[in-house]
Amino acid sequence: MMADLAIRESQAQAKPAAGDALTQRLAVLPHPASGITAAARQDALARLEKMGLPGRRDEYWRFTNPGVFNDPVPAPIPVQTDANDSPLFEDIDRLRLVFVDGRFDAAASDALTGEGFQIDLLSAAEATASHWAGEVYGVLEANGQTPVSRPFAALNTFAATEGVLIRVSGQVARPVHIIHRRRSDAADVNLHHVLLLEEGSEFTLLETGMIGARSNIVIEADLRAGARLHHITAKLASHPKVGIGHIFARVAAKAQFKSFELSVNGRMMRHESVVDIAGDDAVAHVAAAVLGNTADGPFHHDNTVFITHAGERCESRQVYKKVLSDGAVGVFQGKILVKPGAQKTDGYQISQSLLLDGDSQFLAKPELEIYADDVKCSHGSTTGAIDETALFYLRSRGVPRERATVLLVLSFLAAALDEVENADLRERIAERLEEWLMHRAQNDRTQNPPA
Amino acid sequence: MLEIKNLHAELEDGSKQILNGVNLSVPAGQVHAIMGPNGSGKSTLSYVLSGRDGYEVTEGSAKLEGQDLLDMEPEERAAAGLFLAFQYPVEIPGVGNLTFLRTALNAQRKARGEDELSSGEFLKIVREKAKTLNIDSDMLKRSVSVGFSGGEKKRNEILQMAMLEPRMCILDETDSGLDVDAMRLVAQGVNALRSPDRSFLVITHYQRLLDHIKPDVVHIMANGQIIKTGGPELALEVENSGYGDLLSEVG
Numbered sequence: 058m059m060a061d062l063a064i065r066e067s068q069a070q071a072k073p074a075a076g077d078a079l080t081q082r083l084a085v086l087p088h089p090a091s092g093i094t095a096a097a098r099q100d101a102l103a104r105l106e107k108m109g110l111p112g113r114r115d116e117y118w119r120f121t122n123p124g125v126f127n128d129p130v131p132a133p134i135p136v137q138t139d140a141n142d143s144p145l146f147e148d149i150d151r152l153r154l155v156f157v158d159g160r161f162d163a164a165a166s167d168a169l170t171g172e173g174f175q176i177d178l179l180s181a182a183e184a185t186a187s188h189w190a191g192e193v194y195g196v197l198e199a200n201g202q203t204p205v206s207r208p209f210a211a212l213n214t215f216a217a218t219e220g221v222l223i224r225v226s227g228q229v230a231r232p233v234h235i236i237h238r239r240r241s242d243a244a245d246v247n248l249h250h251v252l253l254l255e256e257g258s259e260f261t262l263l264e265t266g267m268i269g270a271r272s273n274i275v276i277e278a279d280l281r282a283g284a285r286l287h288h289i290t291a292k293l294a295s296h297p298k299v300g301i302g303h304i305f306a307r308v309a310a311k312a313q314f315k316s317f318e319l320s321v322n323g324r325m326m327r328h329e330s331v332v333d334i335a336g337d338d339a340v341a342h343v344a345a346a347v348l349g350n351t352a353d354g355p356f357h358h359d360n361t362v363f364i365t366h367a368g369e370r371c372e373s374r375q376v377y378k379k380v381l382s383d384g385a386v387g388v389f390q391g392k393i394l395v396k397p398g399a400q401k402t403d404g405y406q407i408s409q410s411l412l413l414d415g416d417s418q419f420l421a422k423p424e425l426e427i428y429a430d431d432v433k434c435s436h437g438s439t440t441g442a443i444d445e446t447a448l449f450y451l452r453s454r455g456v457p458r459e460r461a462t463v464l465l466v467l468s469f470l471a472a473a474l475d476e477v478e479n480a481d482l483r484e485r486i487a488e489r490l491e492e493w494l495m496h497r498a499q500n501d502r503t504q505n506p507p508a
Numbered sequence: 509m510l511e512i513k514n515l516h517a518e519l520e521d522g523s524k525q526i527l528n529g530v531n532l533s534v535p536a537g538q539v540h541a542i543m544g545p546n547g548s549g550k551s552t553l554s555y556v557l558s559g560r561d562g563y564e565v566t567e568g569s570a571k572l573e574g575q576d577l578l579d580m581e582p583e584e585r586a587a588a589g590l591f592l593a594f595q596y597p598v599e600i601p602g603v604g605n606l607t608f609l610r611t612a613l614n615a616q617r618k619a620r621g622e623d624e625l626s627s628g629e630f631l632k633i634v635r636e637k638a639k640t641l642n643i644d645s646d647m648l649k650r651s652v653s654v655g656f657s658g659g660e661k662k663r664n665e666i667l668q669m670a671m672l673e674p675r676m677c678i679l680d681e682t683d684s685g686l687d688v689d690a691m692r693l694v695a696q697g698v699n700a701l702r703s704p705d706r707s708f709l710v711i712t713h714y715q716r717l718l719d720h721i722k723p724d725v726v727h728i729m730a731n732g733q734i735i736k737t738g739g740p741e742l743a744l745e746v747e748n749s750g751y752g753d754l755l756s757e758v759g
Contacts, residue, residue, distance in 0.1 A: 449560050450598040451608075454668060455586035455616035464603050464611070471602020471651075 079110050081129045086216040086247075092183030097195035101214035104199065108206040117205055120388040120420045121359040125299040125325050126209055131271030133243035134297045142236055143265045145291055145489045149481070151234040151263065152176075158239060158269060159219055159246030173227025174260065179220035179249060190222040190251050197277040197305035201331040205363065210303040210329070213275040217249030225258040225284070232287075237266030239295075244269035250276045254284035254312075261479070264290040272300040280312040282336060287478060288316040291486065293493070294323035296353040303329045310336025310368065317477050318345040319486060320358060321493065327359040327388075334399075337368040344376040344476035346490070348466075350413075351383040352501070359388035362406075366399040366432075375406040378473040380466050382413035391436070392424040399429045406436035411469045413443065413462075463494040509707040510534040510557075510676050515568035517556045522564070526552045528732035529568065534676070534725075537704040541718055542711045543743060544729035545751045550711045551595065553729070554680045558592040559585050572676055586612075587619035589675030593665040593682050600652040605664065608652050609634060609671055616672060637670045641697050659690030666697035677701070678709045683717040695720030715747035730755055 089098065111123040125131070155165035161178055169176045182188040195214040201207060223233065235250075246269035254260055258281075268274070280286055286306075294300070300323060308314045318328055330343045341364060349356035364373045379387035389408040410419030423436040443465055451461035467487065474490075477483040510533070517527040526549045534540045544550050556563050557570055559582035570577045577585055600608065614624040625633075638648055641663045653661050662682055669677055679698070683691050698708065698721050710721055718726070718740065726742040727734045728751070736742065736754060746754065 444598075445561060447598045447600055449582060450594065451600075451612075452582035453558050453560075453586055453592050453594075454608075454612035455583050455619065455672065456608075456612050457583045457615060457619075458581070460611065460615065461583075464600070464608070468600050468602040468651075474602070 078127055079106065082110065082127060082212070085129045086212070087218050088216070089183065089218060093185065093188045093191035094179075094183060094194045098215050100199065101195055101211045104202065105208055105211040105215060108202075108208050108211065110208055117361070117390070120390070120422070121325070121327055121357065125271070126273070126301050126327075131243060131245050131269070131299060132297065134270045134295055135242055136239050137295070142238065143291065143293060143489070145265050145485060146232075146234055146263055146482070149232070149485075151232040153234050153236055154221060155236045155238060156219070156248070156268075158241050158244035159248055159272075161219055162238075171229065171231065171233075173229040173258070174223055174225040176233070177222045179217065179222055182222055188222070189224055189253065193251050193253055193277065193279060194249070195277075197279060197307055197333075198275060198303070200307070200333065201303070201305045201363075207303060207329060207331070209273055209301050210275050210305070213247050213249055213273045213303070217247045217275065220249040220251065222251045223260070223262075224253045224255070225260040226255045228257075228259040229261070232261035232263050234263040234265070237264070237268040239267040239269065242270060246272045246274075248272070248274050250274075252276065252278040252286065254278070254280045254286055256281045257283040259285040261287040262289070263482075265292070267293070267295060267298070268300065270298065272298075272302070274300070274302040276302075276304045278304065278306040278314065280306065280308045280314055282309045283311045284309070285313040286315065289319075289477060289482060289486070290317070291319040291489075292323070292326075293321045294326065296322055296324060296356075298323045299325040301327045301329075303331065306330075306332045306341065308332065308334045308336065308339045308341050311338045312336065313340040315342045315476060315478060316344070317473070318347075318360075319490065320345060320347045322349055322353075322356060323358065324355055325357045327361065329361040330363070332362075332364045332373070334364065334366050334368055334371045334373060337370055339368055339371045340373075341371070342374040342376070342476050344374070344473045345378070346470040346473040347377075347379040347387060348494075349379075349381055349385040349387070350497070351385050356381075356385040357388070358386070359390070361388075362391040364393050364404065366393065366395045366402045366404060369399060370401040371399065372403045373405070374476070375408070376473045376476055377408040378470050379410045379419060380413065380469065381410055381417035381419060384416040386417070387419045389419075389421045389423075389438070391422070392426065393434055393436070395427040395429050395432050395434065397428040400431045402429060402432040402434065404432070404434040407472075408438045409469070410440045411443065411466065412440060459498045460495065463491060463498060466494055467491060509536045509573060510709065511569075511571045512557075513569050515553075515556070515570055516566045517552065517563050518566060520562050520564050526563070526732050527556065530729075530732065530734060532727065532734055534707045534709055536707055537702075538724040539702065539708040539710060539721060540725045540727060541723040541743060542709065542727045542729050542734075543713065543715075543746055545755075548729045549732040550729050551680055552732075554592055554678045554709075554711060557585075557678060558582055558590060583615065584619070586672070586674070587616045591669055591672060591674035591677045593662075593669060593677065593679045595681040595684055597653050597661040597665050599654045601654050603652050605650055605652050606631075606634065606648050609668060612668070613671055634667075634671060638667055640700065641667050641670070642693060643667055658685040659687070659693070662686060662690065662694050663697065666694055670697065670701060675705065676707050676709070678711065680711050681713065682710070683712055683714060691717060692720055715743040718743045728754055
């Protein structure tokens with residue numbers, strides 16, 4: 058009896074408490090101390106210490122193990138020496154900002170100037186006496202911590218070493234394109250971007266590339282009345298990569314927020330969208346097309362969405378499509394919260410998975426919470442396989458099985474891609490996706506030649 | 509062109525025998541019609557010939573210009589010159605009609621060792637052929653069959669046929685769901701494709717389609733077999749007295 062108790066005690070000592078995990082995590086994080094964001098960072102640290110790191114028992118992490126984000130350092134991933142930038146968007150007119158392992162590469166980037174907007178690096182702004190972002194940095198992130206806490210976003214606000222601060226005053230047609238490059242095996246990247254779109258302005262932000270062995274990205278987007286933001290992120294990850302991202306948006310009256318994510322592969326990825334529709338007649342659309350197989354290792358992709366309607370006559374859309382094979386796991390947690398007084402809300406949420414084999418899993422948790430009586434809100438979630446009739450139809454026209462399957466995967470993803478408003482950008486994404494799918498299909502064939 | 513001998517087929521799970529020894533020969537340049545009551549195996553015959561999953565051929569053979577169809581994948585049968593116009597063309601949202609047509613055409617050309625068509629060449633041909641079928645550029649741009657009316661879907665099938673230029677065309681109840689005008693348009697499209705080196709197998713319940721697409725030979729199918737073969741007058745006989753008399757006559 059005594060011995061039994063002793064063993065239990067020693068086990069309890071061996072397993073560090075949650076507080077210790079945070080201490081270990083913080084010990085190896087950079088602590089950018091002074092500068093315009095100093096107060097926001099201290100505030101974030103205090104909030105983080107209060108909430109602690111998430112555990113498996115947290116309801117919000119029920120489907121996704123936070124372990125790899127809790128670890129003090131990421132597992133290294135060998136850098137492929139022949140890794141090139143994604144050809145996506147490469148021949149459109151845009152302002153290129155290149156980040157290597159989370160550090161800005163001025164030589165590889167375009168000059169930080171443009172018509173209708175002001176752009177600065179977080180690191181440069183920190184050193185100035187005053188900067189507009191000092192008032193904004195961390196604010197939307199902090200607001201987004203209720204009713205659900207998001208510790209990794211607070212951690213990011215505290216520790217982010219770099220980011221882009223963009224203040225938009227005009228209608229900007231030329232997108233800003235953030236291009237990530239990996240050059241070291243074990244980079245643990247924390248980036249924090251702030252976008253402020255002044256009244257009636259319009260802006261497009263593109264993100265592509267490989268970010269570190271582990272990444273933690275926060276985007277705060279404050280859309281003032283009538284502003285329009287188009288955000289497109291396309292991540293083609295190496296298989297062992299782990300990453301977490303948050304986008305916090307506040308959408309004022311008549312403003313329009315659209316965010317689209319294309320995500321391919323990665324061992325453990327979680328993308329949270331937290332949208333606060335604050336004004337009347339505003340629009341917020343979030344969408345993702347996610348593809349994963351586990352041919353080179355496990356794949357787990359989690360989209361977690363929280364949309365709050367506080368204004369009247371606002372529209373929100375959540376369109377999430379996941380293509381899973383070889384035991385891949387897709388997760389979707391999506392919530393629409395309609396606050397009292399948010400009458401005539403039009404909220405819609407759809408999450409769908411296409412399972413290319415019987416081993417894969419899709420876990421969906423749709424939620425509606427409505428405190429207004431004159432609203433239209435609906436959600437749907439489906440899981441299905443390739444439509445055999447459609448496959449036969451395509452093959453009967455001479456399209457080989459492999460290519461027919463690719464066309465049907467693209468067909469499945471089309472509704473998510475349609476959320477990219479700009480037709481030119483949308484077609485580029487679709488073309489790139491098709492190339493990648495064909496490439497993968499051919500690889501599969503070489504690796505598993507038909508008997 | 510098409511030689512079917514003693515073809516037996518059942519559902520893959522073995523639950524039901526559907527074709528019970530079909531014998532059929534369609535020479536080059538001819539139009540043959542197959543009529544028959546519901547459940548006689550007409551559509552199954554078209555699926556078995558084009559290679560749809562779910563059926564098991566247990567006996568017999570089917571050859572297209574001497575090539576064994578039953579050994580081939582559906583896409584190989586298409587490249588060999590077989591085409592099935594579906595009774596219910598499938599909607600494929602998010603895949604443009606033009607993209608689909610070009611993908612199909614070039615895949616077949618590639619399979620036959622021919623050069624793929626450039627975008628320009630392809631567009632020129634498709635616009636020309638679409639025009640004769642009253643298919644406007646909007647329909648070409650839209651997703652495959654999505655939002656098409658019944659008539660538009662069938663016209664789109666005939667456009668695919670015109671583009672792919674198969675040797676052997678099977679039309680599976682192409683008249684179903686069509687009004688008189690739409691049927692005439694579809695029939696005109698098919699008639700325009702008639703040529704000495706192309707054959708047609710027209711599966712239909714009703715004689716009225718055969719007023720517009722004049723068959724050389726009419727077959728009556730029942731219980732998974734061809735029970736009677738004759739000239740166009742056989743279709744009229746069915747129209748006037750139904751299948752009952754014929755079935756009892758054959759016994």
